[in-house]
Amino acid sequence: MLQNPHQLYEYHVWANDRLFTRLEQLPKDVFHAQVTSVFPSVSQTFGHMYIYEQLYMSVLAEVPNENIFPRIPDWTEEAQDTTVDEMRRLFACVAEQFRDLLRRTPDLDRAMTIGHPKYGRFDTHFSDILQHVVNHGTYHRGNVTAMLRQQGYAGVPTDYMFYLIERRDG
Template sequence: MLQHTHQLYEYHIWANDRLFAHLEQLPEDVFHAEVTSVFPSVSQTFGHIYLFDKLYMAVLAQVPNEDIFPKIPVWTEEARGKTVDEMRGLFAGVAEQFRDLLRRTPDPDKAMTIVHPKYGSLDTRFSEIVQHVVNHGTYHRGNVTAMLRQQGYAGVPTDYIFYLLDRQESQG
């Protein structure tokens, strides 16, 4: 059985993949169409999720802030203007890097302190930051569903319960 932290991250990957598979079935212009929402397009929403997956992976790997902050514009640019397929490839890459980090972390509940120059210091646990990454993705996948509905298209269920059902069926 997967450790809970690993399972939550696998859910995050599953939900993103499910949404990408759905987007691949829609007209190409849906991904970049401008809408009035949290972000101006589905593609920019995914760019934001990608950026923060990369950022928090670096935080969890205990990369110093002075090494992380200069990479933010690079990660932002990596996701700009991508097709659905290209964005899915970026997500697959970060998912493998994240899985590797999880494999190299024997205690997912290990204590850690995160220091941010603006927000201060946070005493937390590795697993709580992974939970944040998953929650962040869930929130923005909801934004994507709203954006698709604005454009006249249905979303696709990505709730955790559907992941559990899908996992049970595939193991069944």
């Protein structure tokens, strides 16, 4: 069980916001510049993250797969050809939906069985999936930092420890 799932999710939002703030300080073309990485651009990395934020929020809300998968093209389209500001707004919207889901969920460690299209049925817990959402974001924020460095720009620290220090000092 996660010790503080609300705090962990707030860290995730904080880390994304720090990266968006950094991107807003850089030339606009950095967001869409083609690089050799996991995804071909920073914008496409964030697009992927956005789709999976929506997908896993739906999984946690226990939306059936047959209602989730038809939405993926809509989420994909929403995230294509956006500016940093537009992408940030998409993330802010999904974060509010996530927060609402967390507020409405009395047992954040409740058992769940999910169906994965490739791996089949999987017994897990709400908190495990939430942890996955945060880990997924951490992984891709690292990709973005590497992409920025390839383009000659420094990233921004988004480690959990920096979040805790900022909260303490804030």
